[in-house]
Every structure is written in structure tokens, then in C-alpha cells.
Amino acid sequence: MTTLNAALPVGRDSLQALSKNRQEPAWLTELRLKALDLAGTLDLPKLEKTRIDRWNIDSYGEYKEINEVESLDDLPAEISGLISQDSTKSGLLIQRNSGVVYTSLSDELKQKGVILTDLETAAREHEDLVKPYLMQAVKMDEHRLAALHAALWCGGLFLYVPKNVTIEDPIQALFLSDDAEALFAPHVLIVADENSSVTYVDNYVSGTSTGAVMHNGIAEVFAKNGAAVRFASIHNFNDQATDVTYRRAVLENDARIEWIIGELNYGDAVSDTNSILRGNGSMSYAKVICVGTDDQRLNITTRATHFGKSSDSDMITRAVMRDEATAIINGITKIEHGATHCNGEQTERILMLSPKARGDANPILLIDEDEVTAGHAASVGQVNKEQVYYLMSRGLTKDEAEKLIIYGFLEPVVTLIPIKAVEEQLKDLVERKLGR
Template sequence: MSTSSINTSAEIPVGFGEAAFEAFLTTRDEPDWVTQLRRQAFKRYCELLESELDPEEWRRVDLRALRPDRFQLSAGSEVAKYSAETLLKGQAEFAGHVTHIDGQLASTELAPELAEKGVIFGDLSMVAKEHSELIQKHFMTKAVCSETDRFSAWHAAFWTGGTVLYVPRNVVIETPLHSLISLQAEKTADFSHTLIILEEGASATLLEETASATEENLGLHVGAVELILAKEARLRYVQLQNWNDKVWHIAHQAGRVENNGFLQWTVGGIGAKLAHIHQDVVLDGRGSEAEVNGVTFATDKQIHSFYTQQAHNAPETRSDLLYKQVLRDHSRAIWRGMIRVEPEGQQTNGYQRNDSLMLSPTCRTDAIPGLEIEADDVRCTHGATAGRVDEEQIFYCMTRGMSEYEAMHMIVEGFFQTVFDRIPVEVVRETLNQAIIKKLGFGR
């Protein structure tokens, strides 16, 4: 087990202006190329603040209450031991762990036999120094672009750490790895970055979760996820978002898959005040495949928003996206999906579906699927449904001895079951089910 060591001599001002940026840089011990990229991104961030966000993606997301000047980056003070409950840690055997608290590395470990095979699993800041050439080649160069909008530039300028997984050619990791990103201090901003690189023929599973140490602390997370798969690589990546309901969660996430590679990407959205995910899946090689699973449950006044894009840039590619959303109280779910097929993407098979189940008359869902097809030999379909719980189903269950709560849980679990059946990792299925039980218990 190793623990981070970061310069703590500087006090970072609240907010993200030039003074805060320069003070932040003094706390970093990084290669010159990282600092240069940060400066370029900060300049772009300041320019994009004066520009309108893409209305196609953001018109339904209300950001008026988001005040960046209320939040502050951690200066790298000593990391306290994380004691709050998490969804995954301790629930199964893992081949390695990485834990970040308030943007700082708390601990990292990896099974020795994997390290001997050349696997790298650890903190992005440390790996960027120790394996600079590897990280420079992949960091925000192929998947997430720092110039997409103000949030991607904001992240590129202020990223605070994160998890790196590198798997060499033909190395197969059978046991899952685990990553925890947590917020513990009041009004702390976290800019964690997840970077996964699988070389040709490699295989791995990473289970990543976000969590708040308390139910009361305000927090901000502006993150990024990059999943880069070479030929015939196979990755299962799971991210379970479980912030408290006072955290703003905004992230750009992208996966790129080469020839005959396979990406299974599962998203669980449970927490946050407002969560907006820009999720791109790009199939670059012939025969590449991606399966995207989404399970979200919003209560109270939570807002869960997803902007998904499935890009088919090569022939004989397949993408399959299925999102299931449950809403209650005054919550809201937004999903805008797009399948795009380039002229080279002949014999593509693309599918996307979004289903919403509303447990209250005051919640709302917006689902907008879309297709942009430039090839003439494809099979692309999409769909979206939304509906209320059938009162007769609840009555039927209650006449057979169930309480209303038990009946509701059975209905919700059944609604999610089609997604659960697509997830091969048992601990993920069980964890999501337990999170649903807890969510149904609110307000009763």
C-alpha cells in the first residue's frame, strides 16, 4: 500500500479564476508537457466562458444555480482516512484498488503477479511522471477533447488526479479492479480523470464508483473518462455514481474501439443534485462492438441528464445502448441519444433504447433518440418509452400478502431486470439492486 505525497505550501483561492489557477499549478509536481496542456486548456476555458453551450445538448439542463465561485480545489493537505460506506468496496475480491479523496490519492494497490506482467494501475498524476511517454500519447488526444465545451476545457485545466489502467498486449486480467472517487470536505471540487488503455488482445474489468462521505456536504465534480481499446481488446467498465444530493456532477466520457474489440460500458446513476454526462462511443475498427447499459433512479428534485452518441466509423460494427430510468417525486430525467454512421460504416448494426418508469405524477422525463446515417447498407433502430406504474399490478401484489413497498420494489426491480441480465458481474447486479432498495425507502 502506498500513499500520495503532494506539496502543500500553497493556499488555493476559492473559485477558478487566474489567481486560483496559478496557485493550483504551484501545488503540482508534473512534467512540463502536462503544465503546458493545462495552460492551453485554461486559456480555452476562459474563451469558452463567453460562448453559448451547444443548445442541442444543454437546452434542457438548467445550470443557473451552479456557482463555481462557491467551490475550492484541495491544496493537497494530508488525506484523512475514508470511513463512509461505499457500494462496491468490500463486496468482492479485487485484484487492485485505487482510492481518491477530494481529488487527492489516498491509497493504491495492485496484485504483484499483474505488476510483473506489466500492468499499470494507479494514480494518474504519479503515472504521468513515471510513464510520461505512455500517458502523453493517450491523455485527451484520442477520446475526450479539451475543446468540446467549457466543461471539458475546465477539466483539462484543473484535473486533480484520477485512475490509470494500462494492460499490455495479450494480458488477460480475470479478477476485477476497483476505483473509488470520493468527496469528503465541504465545498470541495474534484476533477478526477479516468484513463484506461488496453493494448491488442488485452482484457480487463474495472469497477469504479463515486461517493460522498456525508449527506450534507456540498460538492462539485467535473470529470472525464477515456477508454481506449486496441485490436481485439475486451473491456468491461462500470461506473456507479452515488454522490449525495448536494453534488454537481458533470463529465465528458468517451470510448474508442479498434478492430474486433469489445467494450461493455455500464452506468449507474443514483446520486447527485444534477448529473450531466456527455458519453461518446466511437467504433473505429472493422468488427468492433460496444454494449452500453444505463440504470438511473432519481428522487426528490434530482436531475439526471445523459447525452449519448454512438459513432460507427468502420464497416461491420455493432452498438447496442439500453438505458432504464426510474423517477419519483419532482425529479427529472433527460436523455438525448444519437447514432451516427459514416459513409465507411457499411453493414453497421446500431440500436438504442430508453425506457422511463415514473412513480409520481410530478416527475418528468425527456427522451429524444436520433439517427444520422451516411451509409446505405445498415440496420439502425431506436426507441423510447415512458409510463406510470400500473396500479392494478400493485393491487395484485398486495392481495397476495405484500406491502405496498414490497410490491413497488418488485415492479421496479423487474423494470431494471433487462439491463441486469446484460451485466455479467454479479457484484454489480447485487449492488445496483441494493441501491434501488435504499432509494425506494426514502420518504417512507
């Protein structure tokens, strides 16, 4: 049933004035206004066994101008320690609340035609590369939150990798929310042209500011024929933030996407990571971990939709739940009619550390073609007592044994982070969330 006249965080006139003040092109202003009109008529996303309408999803705040920083030494402590030396040699973008405050790209990559800038600037200066893709992987009419994002997104990142260009060192982005009254809704748009290759890593972090925050984020990746994109993302918002993130990749012939996702938030979170395997021979590999604590509510979904022949997907999700946290873990493989000789595999495993924690693993195969292979596995359980006993018999304490088992459980994702500093951060965040 459609929800009419839903309360919106901004009026039409205010949004139009804001877009004009930011000197946005007419096509973008029109897109924002159309999306805002849609948002008032659309329902919230329908999530498996999750009542998102009971969450705090209205604390958007207002758009606030923010000054750029001239030196990395001027950055807040929350993010300064996350910057990789490799990214300073290739490309780095930093957003704080409503705007991007720092961007750098190496001269070598500029000469090759690589573009790294905030999405607002890209919309003005590179319309031919932005307009055909913005809100095309995730459509604004899918649900109210998608429409609101299309209307309100701010700052954001645009990365373009030209044909036949390989970027050796990772491109890094840091997104910091430390003002509860500021709008925080970055949009990430990556376009990898034919036979290009790039690794992209981002962090989403809360500061010390108190107050409810709604992060409504979208990431879109377009990989052309033969392109390879590695996309790693770690989310670490505090317990006052609600995090809703939709990631989607569209893959052409022989293109490849690798997702590496760490959901280490302390508040309620929705994470939906989706690969559209449009081209023949396209490939998608997704590895996701999440750790739930206190009374968190998590809805983590990983999807692969096969259209191309001989396309291949594999999804692995590992969740650790403690205290009274609740997680709905969904894996959805959809094989469309005509996608012959493709393969879709998925595994969801949840480890329970408390009798009051709840985990629900839902492996789903939707197959409309006969000449395919597909499989799934799912499990929900506690730390294996026999494994603990064995390790204790080798001289470890019970706490050390359980810790070793938990890290072994999460290891398939943690060790794949392509930036050493970010990998160490992820390990530290896991330790903190597990209270060990």
C-alpha cells in the first residue's frame, strides 16, 4: 500500500534553493526535485523480518557548508590515523559531515586520465560521465529511502578509470560524521572503463558528537567489458547512528567485482550489497562480516543477479552476535532465464556468543534456467565446545581458545582487506566489539 504525503526532511523550495546555491547543473536540480516528489509517495524498503519503520530513520539534519583542509595534519583524530601511505601516493578523498574537505590524486594518474573528485564537482565538470550513471544502478523509485538519498545526497565521491588503465595502489576515501545536526548522505559513484583495474577502500566513522544521526548512503559501481573492481568498505558508526547503505555493481562482459565488507557499527544497520551480472563471463565475489553487540538490530543482505551466460558469483557472510543483538542475514542468488552455464554459490554462517542473541540465516536461490549450477550453505550455532576443549588441552585458557576460534571464523574476510592499516583497524574494531 502506498504511503501518501510522507513527512520529508526538506521542502521543495528549500531543496531547489540549496541546489542553486551549490551551482549544480539544471539536470541535477531536476533529478533532486523529482526524487523528493517521489519520496512523499513511496513506502519504506521492505526488509526480511525487520520493521525499519520502528527505527530512528528521520534524523537527517541540515546541509552545512564546511571548509576544506589544506593539510592532512588538520584532520580530526578520528580519521587521521586511518590514512594509508599507499593512498597518499595514488588517490585520497575525505568527507566530513555535509561536504568533502580534502582530495588528492597523483600526477601520474591524472596524466592517464583518471578522475577522482567529489560528486558535486563531477556533476558540474564531467556531466557526460556522471549523468548516464547517477542513480541508474540503484533507482530512485525503488523505495522512499532511495528517493530521499537521490534528493539529498551531499559531497560524495566520483572515480573514473579510463580504458586499459590499471591503478596499482588503492584509492581511499574516509567519511566522517561528527556533527549530529549536519546532513550526512555521501554517494559513491565508480565507473571503470574497458579492461581497467582499480582497488577502492573506504571507511565510515562517527566522531564524538552526541545526537541521533541517519546515514542514508548509496554506492554504485559500473564495470565495463573486462574491467576489474575491488571494493572494500568498513562501517564503524556509534550507537546513536542509524546506518542504511545500498551498494550495487553493474557488470558487463568479463567484468569482475570483489566486495569486502566489514559491518562494525554499534547502532541499527541495514546493508544491501548487490551485483548485477549483466554481461557474459562476468564475475562477482562478496565477503561480508558483521559483529552485533548490546541490543543492535542488523539486516545484512548480499545478492547476485545473473543475466549473462557463463557468469559466476560466490558470496560468503560471517556474523558474530553477542548480548541481545539481532541479525537477519540474507543471501540471494537469482539466475534469470537465458543465463546458461552460470554458477552461483553462497554461504551464511552465524556464531552466537550469548543465549539472548538472535541470528537468522536465510539462503535463497531463485533459478529460472535449467543449464546452471548453484548451491548454498547456512548455519547458526555457538562456539564449538570440543574445539575449545582441544585448544585448552594444548595450554590455552578458555578465553584465549574462544578468541582464537572467533578470529578463525572471521578470518576469510579480515585478511583480504587490501590496505594494511585498514586491516589492522578492522581487527582492532572486532576486538573492541567482542570485548576481548
